[in-house]
Structures are given as C-alpha cells and as structure tokens.
Amino acid sequence: MKNTLLIILFLFYFLEVFSQSQTLIIEENKNKYMVGKQYLGVFEDKTRFLTVKKALEQEFFPAKADSPNYGYSNSAFFAKFFVKNNQSKPQDIWIEVDYPLLDSVNFFVLKEGKITK
Numbered sequence: 731m732k733n734t735l736l737i738i739l740f741l742f743y744f745l746e747v748f749s750q751s752q753t754l755i756i757e758e759n760k761n762k763y764m765v766g767k768q769y770l771g772v773f774e775d776k777t778r779f780l781t782v783k784k785a786l787e788q789e790f791f792p793a794k795a796d797s798p799n800y801g802y803s804n805s806a807f808f809a810k811f812f813v814k815n816n817q818s819k820p821q822d823i824w825i826e827v828d829y830p831l832l833d834s835v836n837f838f839v840l841k842e843g844k845i846t847k
Contacts, residue, residue: 755816766797788808
C-alpha cells in the first residue's frame with residue numbers, strides 16, 4: 731500500500747512537471763511564432779474581478795488547441811506565456827490575437843517581479 735501511494739504521488743508530480751508550458755525562445759531571423767498549446771497557459775476568472783496580480787497566483791492550465799476558443803462567456807480569461815530572448819540585441823515582438831469578436835484584449839509584461847501594461 732505504501733509503495734502504491736508513493737507511485738501515485740510520483741505520477742502526479744511527473745504529470746505536473748511536464749504539463750507546464752514551455753518557454754518560447756526568440757530566434758534570430760524568425761518573426762512569427764504560434765504560441766498555442768505548446769506555450770500558452772489559460773485561467774478562467776468567472777467572477778471577472780481578479781487583478782492581474784491575483785490571477786497570476788491561480789493555477790493556469792495548458793491550452794488545448796493552438797487557437798483556443800472558449801465560445802461566448804461572461805468570464806474573463808487570462809492567458810500567459812513565457813518568452814526568452816537569447817539574442818545579443820533586443821527583438822521586437824508582435825502579438826496577434828486573430829479573433830475579431832473579442833470585446834478587449836489587454837497585455838501585461840511581468841519582468842523581475844513587476845507588472846507593466
């Protein structure tokens with residue numbers, strides 16, 4: 731029984747570690763990336779009252795599609811992904827949300843523990 735519990739806990743740990751989103755690495759001479767299910771974590775705020783800081787404390791789940799669609803909803807959805815620039819110079823990053831029916835989209839950057847809009 732003890733060994734079975736240990737195996738189950740290990741499997742949960744294993745799945746948790748590998749279900750986390752990967753970091754998008756910016757490559758030289760590449761200007762388009764699909765963020766989708768490989769990089770994107772999503773959290774649904776059914777109350778629509780959470781701040782960005784509070785939302786980041788919640789559990790984000792991996793997107794289930796390259797272009798997630800949650801249909802019509804009164805919820806606020808937070809999506810996050812991590813970007814790392816290994817280049818020797820700053821890179822411009824353009825983000826396209828290809829869904830014209832959204833009411834609004836706000837982008838925030840978390841860098842060194844500070845959130846900027």
